[in-house]
Structures are given as structure tokens and as C-alpha cells.
Amino acid sequence: MRLLKVATCNLNQWAMDFDCNLKHIKDSITRAKEVGAVIRLGPELEITGYGCEDHFLELDTVNHAWECLKEILLGDWTDGILCSIGMPIIRGSERYNCQVLCFNRKIVMIRPKMWLANDGNYRELRWFTTWKQKDQLVEFQLPPEISEALSQTSAPFGYGYIQFLDTAVAAEICEELFTPNPPHTELALNGVEVFLNASGSHHQLRKLDLRLRAFIGATHTRGGVYMYSNHQGCDGARLYYDGCSCVVVNGEVVAQGSQFSLKDVEVVVAQVDLDAVASLRGSISSFQEQASCKTKVSSVAVPYNICKPFNLKMLLSSPQKIMYHSPEEEIAFGPGCWLWDYLRRSGASGFLLPLSGGADSSSVAAIVGCMCQLVVKEIANGDEQVKADAIRIGNYTDGKFPTDRKEFAKRIFYTVYMGSENSSEATKTRAKVLADEIGSWHLDVCIDGVVSSLLSLFQTVTGKRPRYKVDGGSNVENLGLQNIQARIRMVLAFMLASLLPWVHNKKGFYLVLGSSNVDEALRGYLTKYDCSAADINPIGSISKQDLRTFLRWAANHLGYSSLAEIEAAPPTAELEPIRSNYSQLDEVDMGMTYEELSVYGRLRKIFRCGPVSMFKNLCYKWGATLTPSEVADKVKHFFKYYSINRHKMTVLTPSYHAESYSPEDNRFDLRQFLYNARWPYQFRKMDELVQEMNGDRVAFKETGEDGGTAAGGGGMGVVAAASGNPKAGF
Known part of the structure; x- marks a missing residue:
């Protein structure tokens, strides 16, 4: 038996914080x-941290990375252990994303990334170039200060592997695993038994299984030990890197780290038998045949044995059941951990949330409550870093620290119900009950006086006073009156966040949390610069349907039972007067259901549909219940409001990225914000198709993945919806 003990890790790095990052790297090596x-x-x-973005274009960033690597190599960190360390490197006039393989205080090999992540949230081609010389390793001249310090002038650079006396090891960096022809295929045929995948992979709902299936598939038919390492935490932007470092042997997961954690460093260890890899490969005839005519890959010889001989005291890591979180747990733990990182690194003393008693703001409140629970639990488990951060943020003295989640929430979380004459007693009560369950410092504020003052000022300036539609006003007046309330809440929220700590003799400031969901953003169903305009938003790319499921889960699993009643209540903005024959409802205002919005969003972004191709797809999907003309009306209605409200996406509050159809404008969904909202060419094409179909219903329907019928139309009528659009104004 050739026994090998390996260690991979989750690290909570912070872009451009070299002290923090170096400390975590050293800590992980020491533990290994x-x-x-x-x-x-x-x-x-x-x-450097994965999310440096345009800081990668600065020479300082690369130079500081070399300085940190030098500090590692001058110590005993790499004595007797092969360390794969990620950093940017400039060779000539080219900048590469590299893994530096170090052993016994020397750089054994520098492996530049060959296939870069350049879609969705990733823009690696903006900062790096790909390594294209696959047929050779070249000598890289080390920077003079590094060369002098290490007494090493150069190192092999390029695509290849390290050949020890008893095994072969190679790197396969993140995106390369997911390419049509991944490097591990030919590396395995060249005898590589251990694969090192250094990754910067962000969390997205329901994504983990895709990643793990790739690791399992890489070694299931080829054999091998596949090690995966990932960032874990918020390193400075909208993404949360969800860890889950693991070790896979011959298609079986033998070690798996956490997906969501407040720990800065987590090391995952496995003891494996490389003879099991050789045995599997030797038993597969096709592997033998293909290996006999393989394309030769360059290698670097290292004359050391790194395996241990057979020893009964050294237990092998056994296959284990993969740990998956449910989507509801992902919504609780992912944004909860992201909020904690943001809070402790921003210098803020807590959060302030406008809590309306509705599903969205209540979801945010529950996530903050979950964060408080995670902090108290981690402190009880002995995490000194979490404890130190909590003592500082919560302003604890005399050796005290958080031991109760509600007491901790009271110190770091304000919730504010900003009611008006249009608010109901039901939402006011629900907000108060939930705040009590979480433990937040709750305020009940009436904004009617401020609204009245503004309207009086407007009347003085113009001589007119607007009225709500239910009181005989026009659509313009109705919309203007609603937007006044919404924007006043934003101003009030920021005022309270900055001054309440002063009122309570607390240090620092509070961050304002937003609570608009991905479907409302896609539709533009929010007032520009209303209380959706905040510092950060933990649910900004989560769908309404997922949030409602989360609320039901959180009512039982987080201990906030009032969330069940909140989830059951119909969504309403409460910006118009309530009458015996009229109550404002979100889906009526929007002219589409939240379920339909999810369908539109996925077709628009994930399947890259314009109006015409979306119409064709929905004729299949909804053809059993709607005529082509009705489908066309729905598609036109969506694209009309999507386009006239697209400008709002440019000022959305930075939000946690969790959903693949997010319209967030910063990087993920790069599109113009000034449209011809009439879409004359596209809508004409749709009308022509409708005429060709002669108004007949499409006589077939699509089945979903579960075998059931895909989501049907069944939404609010376009005519009724178009008459009221309270959150769509500027």
C-alpha cells in the first residue's frame, strides 16, 4: 500500500488584505x-483574495503577492509538505492566474491557468491571459528579490505535473474542470494520481450538486485522488464563496468540509491509498489502451518519496454520505454568513431594517436572526475569532460576550415599522411579534406627519393637492403619492441608522438593510430610491417563491413561529388607502404573478430569450391553458415593464448573489438601461406568429423535471394590471 495523507482547506480570505490572507494560509499549512x-x-x-477585480491590473497587487510568498518560503512552512498556493504572476508582458507549487522552501513548478472563467459573475479575461503553450514547460525567471532570498533563479512554468519517486501530482484550476476537454483526462493517462483543484466558486442556490458531480465524474472512470479547495465567505463584494472543500477517491467522496461557516480557516484531511487508484486503472482495458497512445505531458522530477508504507495504525478515509443543505437552509446560512463577514469587516456596529411585516422584510429579519444564532453557537464551540469580533461589534465589556442570541440581536439589530394611514394593524402587529421573537430593538414610527408636510409644500408651490385613485385621483397622482411614502422611509431609515447609535451611546454606525427580491427587481416593481435603496440586501437575488418556502421552514427551524402567518398573508405594498371594496395587492399591481415572473426571468437570462423566442417557448409551456394571443399579451406586458424600469437596475442595492436569473446590473447582467419600450420589431414578429396560428390553442404542453406539468399561465389579466402600477415610477 502507498498511503498518502492530504489536506485541503476552506479559507475566508479578503480581497487586498494581505496580512489577513497570509495569516490564514500559514494557519492552514500549520494545521495540515x-x-x-x-x-x-x-x-x-x-x-490576494479572489475578488480583487481591477486591482489585479495594479503592479502593487502582484508585487505584494510575491512578498507574501517569499515570507512563506523563508520559513519552515513548506518543509516536508507540497503546498499549492494561488497568486497572480506576470511573465513578460502577460499576467497569469497561477498555482505555485512549493516544496522544501523551493518553487517546484508554477502552473498558469489555461481556461479562464469569463461568464456570469466572472471576468477573468479582463485581468489575466490564458496559458496556450500546452506542449512545453518553460523556465520562468524569478523576480530578483525572490531569487536572492531563496537562492533560486528560475522555476518551471506552464502545463505539466510533478513526478515524485512514488506518485505524480498535478494542478487543475477551477474552471478547467468544467471545460469540454478537461486537463485531468490526459493527465490521468500520463500517470497522474493526485489532482489539485484550487477554486474560487461562489454559492448559488441548488448549485453544489453540479460541482460535486464533476469531482466524482473526474475520477469515477479514470481513477485518482481529486482534492478541491475553495474560498469561504464574503471577500469584499456580492458573492459568498461557499467552501465545501473535499477529497474524492475513485469517484467516492471520502472527506468534505462545511459549505457555510463563520470559521476563517477550516482544514479537511484524508488518508488515501494510491494503490487503489493503480488497481482501478489497471482493471479498465480502455484506460490501458488509451494510455498506451497518450499525448505526452511535460513533468518536473522531484526525487522524494511522499507516500508512507503500510501501517495498521493509519486508518484509511472511508466513503461518506455527501452533505447537502436544502434550499431553505442555503437561504438562511449563506446570506447569514455573508452578513456577518460584511458586518465585522465594515467597521459598522450593527444593522437597521425597515420591517414592514411583509414576506420580504421578514425574510431579511429572519436571516439576521439566523446570523445571531450562528455567532452564539460558534462562540460556544470555542471560536476565538468570532468571539473577539462579537465582543467588539456588540460593545461588550468586563469580560462578557454573547451567550444568548436574542440578547446579542438587541445589541446589533434595529427594526423599524414605518407605518402610515394606509398601513394595516395586521402588518404592524406581525412586525412587532417577529421583532420580539428575534430580539431586535424595535421602533414603531408613523410617517403621516412628514407626508402631510411634503404635500402641503407641494400645494403651496403648485396650488394643487394630489389624490389617490380610490378617492378620484388620476394614475399619475396615485403613483406620486405612493412614491412619496416609499422615499420618506428610505430617508428615515438612513437617519435612524446613523443617529440611533449616538442616542444609545454606542460607537460606530449601523448598516441599512434592503429587502427587495429578485422578481420585483426584474419587473421594476419598486420605487427608485425607496427603502429598497439600502447599504446591502441579503435577498436581492432570491425569488419570491423561494422566500415563501424559506419563511415556512424558518418558522419551524429558527424558532420564529410568526413567520408562518406572515407567509400566508397576501403580498401588499400598503401604499394606497384600504377601502371596504379595495385592498392593494402586489400581483394585481404588477399584472403578473410571482410564479410567472420566475418563468420570465429564467427564460430571459438563463435561456437567453428575446421577446419572440420567449413567446415561442411559452406557447409550448402554457399552450394548454392560454391562446397564442394571450401568451403574446403576457410577454409584451413583461417586456414593456422590464424595459421601462431597467434604469432601476443600475442603482439596485448591492445584494447577495443567489439566483442565476438575477438582473443585478453590476456584473452579472450586463445590458443597456435605455430601451425602446414599444419593441416594435419584436412585437410585430409576435403578432405575425399569432396570426399564423389563427388564434388556435397550442395542443401540447411541456413536462417539468419532476414529470409534472410545467407552470401554467393563470396570472392576472393584462388590462386590469396595466391600470395600476404603484412601484413602477421613477
């Missing part, structure tokens, strides 16, 4: 060495 590991794998670009 303490348990006897001879290979340590860290995440992609771990020295």
Missing part, C-alpha cells in the same frame, strides 16, 4: 503539518 499531511491545497488566488 500537525496531522501529518504531505500535500496542502489552498484556494485560487488565495494570497
Whole structure:
């Protein structure tokens, strides 16, 4: 038996904080060495942090990375252990995303990334170039200060592997695994048994299974030990990197780290038998045949044995059941951990949330409550870093620290119900009950006086006073009156966030939390610069349907039972007067259901549909219940409001990225914000198709993945909806 102990890790790095990042790297290497590991794998670009973005274009960033690497190599960190460390490197006039493989205080090999992530949230081609010389390793001249310090003038650079006396090891960096022809295929045929995948992979709902299936597939038919390392936490932007570092042997997961954690460093260790890899490969005839005519890959010889001989005291890591979180748990733990990182690194003393008693703001409140629970639990488990951060943020003295989640919430979380004459007693009560369950410092504020003052000022200036539609006013007056209330709440929220700490003799400031969901953003169903305009938004790319499911789960699993009643209540903005024959409802105002919005969003973004192709798809999907003309009306209605409200996406509050159809404008969904909202060419094409179909119903329907019928139309009528659009104004 050739026994090998390996260590991979989740690291909570912070873009451009080299002290923080270096400390975590050293800590992870120390822990790996303490348990006897001879290979340590860290995440992609771990020295700088993955999310540096245009800081990668600065020479300082690359120089500081070399300085940190030098500090590691001058110490005993790499003695007797192969360390794969991620950093940017400039060779000539080209900048590469690299894994630097170090052993015994020397750089053994520098492996530049060959296929870069350049879609969705990723823009690696903006900062790096791909390594294209696959047929050779070249000599890279080390920077003079590094060369002098290490007494090493150069290192092999390029695509290849390391050949030890008893095994072969190679890097496959993040995106390369997911390409049509991944490097591990030919590396395995060249005898590589251990694969090191350093990654910077963000959390997205229901995504983890895709990642794990790739690791399992990479070794199931080829054999091998696949090590995966990832960032974990918020390193400075909208993404949360969800860890889940793991070790896979011959298609079986033998070690798996946490997906959501407040820990800065988590090391995952596995003891494996490389003879099991050789045995599997030797038993597959096709592998033998293809290996006999393989394309040769360059290698670097390292004359050391890193495996241990057979020893009964060294237990092998056994296959284990993969740990998956439900989508509801992902919504609780992912944004909860992201909020904690943002809070502790921003210098703020807490959060303030406008809590309306509705589903969205209540979801945000529950996530903050979950964060408080995670902090108290981690402190009880002995995490000194979480404890130190909580003591500082919560302003604890005399050796005290958080031991109760409600007491901690009272110190760091304000909730404010900003009611008006249009608010109901039901939402006011629900907000108060939920605040009590979480433990927040809750305020009940009436904004009618401020609204009245503004309207009096307007009347003085213009001589007119607007009226609501139910009181005989026009659509313009109705919309204007609603937007006044919404924007006053934003101004009030920021005022309270900045001054309440002063009132309560607390240090620092509070961050204002937003609570608009991805469907409302897509539709533009929000007032520009209303209380959706905040510092950060933990639910900004989560769908209404997922939030409602989360509320039901949280009522039982987080201990906030009032969320069940909140979820059951019909969504309403409460910006218009309530009458015996009229009550404002979100889906009526929007002219479409939240379920329909999810369908539109996925077709628009994930399946890249314009108006015409969306119409064709929905004729199949909804053809059993709607005529082509009715489908066309729905598609036109969506694209009309999507386009006239697109400008709002440019000022959306920075939000946690969780959904693949998010319209967030910063990087993920790059489109113009000035449209011809009439879509004359596209809508004409749709009308022509409707005429060709002669108004007949499409006689077939699509089945979903579960075998059931896909979501039907069944939404609010376009005519009724178009008459009221309270949140669509500027």
C-alpha cells in the first residue's frame, strides 16, 4: 500500500488584505503539518483574495503577492509538505492566474491557468491571459528579490505535473474542470494520481450538486485522488464563496468540509491509498489502451518519496454520505454568513431594517436572526475569532460576550415599522411579534406627519393637492403619492441608522438593510430610491417563491413561529388607502404573478430569450391553458415593464448573489438601461406568429423535471394590471 495523507482547506480570505490572507494560509499549512499531511491545497488566488477585480491590473497587487510568498518560503512552512498556493504572476508582458507549487522552501513548478472563467459573475479575461503553450514547460525567471532570498533563479512554468519517486501530482484550476476537454483526462493517462483543484466558486442556490458531480465524474472512470479547495465567505463584494472543500477517491467522496461557516480557516484531511487508484486503472482495458497512445505531458522530477508504507495504525478515509443543505437552509446560512463577514469587516456596529411585516422584510429579519444564532453557537464551540469580533461589534465589556442570541440581536439589530394611514394593524402587529421573537430593538414610527408636510409644500408651490385613485385621483397622482411614502422611509431609515447609535451611546454606525427580491427587481416593481435603496440586501437575488418556502421552514427551524402567518398573508405594498371594496395587492399591481415572473426571468437570462423566442417557448409551456394571443399579451406586458424600469437596475442595492436569473446590473447582467419600450420589431414578429396560428390553442404542453406539468399561465389579466402600477415610477 502507498498511503498518502492530504489536506485541503476552506479559507475566508479578503480581497487586498494581505496580512489577513497570509495569516490564514500559514494557519492552514500549520494545521495540515500537525496531522501529518504531505500535500496542502489552498484556494485560487488565495494570497490576494479572489475578488480583487481591477486591482489585479495594479503592479502593487502582484508585487505584494510575491512578498507574501517569499515570507512563506523563508520559513519552515513548506518543509516536508507540497503546498499549492494561488497568486497572480506576470511573465513578460502577460499576467497569469497561477498555482505555485512549493516544496522544501523551493518553487517546484508554477502552473498558469489555461481556461479562464469569463461568464456570469466572472471576468477573468479582463485581468489575466490564458496559458496556450500546452506542449512545453518553460523556465520562468524569478523576480530578483525572490531569487536572492531563496537562492533560486528560475522555476518551471506552464502545463505539466510533478513526478515524485512514488506518485505524480498535478494542478487543475477551477474552471478547467468544467471545460469540454478537461486537463485531468490526459493527465490521468500520463500517470497522474493526485489532482489539485484550487477554486474560487461562489454559492448559488441548488448549485453544489453540479460541482460535486464533476469531482466524482473526474475520477469515477479514470481513477485518482481529486482534492478541491475553495474560498469561504464574503471577500469584499456580492458573492459568498461557499467552501465545501473535499477529497474524492475513485469517484467516492471520502472527506468534505462545511459549505457555510463563520470559521476563517477550516482544514479537511484524508488518508488515501494510491494503490487503489493503480488497481482501478489497471482493471479498465480502455484506460490501458488509451494510455498506451497518450499525448505526452511535460513533468518536473522531484526525487522524494511522499507516500508512507503500510501501517495498521493509519486508518484509511472511508466513503461518506455527501452533505447537502436544502434550499431553505442555503437561504438562511449563506446570506447569514455573508452578513456577518460584511458586518465585522465594515467597521459598522450593527444593522437597521425597515420591517414592514411583509414576506420580504421578514425574510431579511429572519436571516439576521439566523446570523445571531450562528455567532452564539460558534462562540460556544470555542471560536476565538468570532468571539473577539462579537465582543467588539456588540460593545461588550468586563469580560462578557454573547451567550444568548436574542440578547446579542438587541445589541446589533434595529427594526423599524414605518407605518402610515394606509398601513394595516395586521402588518404592524406581525412586525412587532417577529421583532420580539428575534430580539431586535424595535421602533414603531408613523410617517403621516412628514407626508402631510411634503404635500402641503407641494400645494403651496403648485396650488394643487394630489389624490389617490380610490378617492378620484388620476394614475399619475396615485403613483406620486405612493412614491412619496416609499422615499420618506428610505430617508428615515438612513437617519435612524446613523443617529440611533449616538442616542444609545454606542460607537460606530449601523448598516441599512434592503429587502427587495429578485422578481420585483426584474419587473421594476419598486420605487427608485425607496427603502429598497439600502447599504446591502441579503435577498436581492432570491425569488419570491423561494422566500415563501424559506419563511415556512424558518418558522419551524429558527424558532420564529410568526413567520408562518406572515407567509400566508397576501403580498401588499400598503401604499394606497384600504377601502371596504379595495385592498392593494402586489400581483394585481404588477399584472403578473410571482410564479410567472420566475418563468420570465429564467427564460430571459438563463435561456437567453428575446421577446419572440420567449413567446415561442411559452406557447409550448402554457399552450394548454392560454391562446397564442394571450401568451403574446403576457410577454409584451413583461417586456414593456422590464424595459421601462431597467434604469432601476443600475442603482439596485448591492445584494447577495443567489439566483442565476438575477438582473443585478453590476456584473452579472450586463445590458443597456435605455430601451425602446414599444419593441416594435419584436412585437410585430409576435403578432405575425399569432396570426399564423389563427388564434388556435397550442395542443401540447411541456413536462417539468419532476414529470409534472410545467407552470401554467393563470396570472392576472393584462388590462386590469396595466391600470395600476404603484412601484413602477421613477
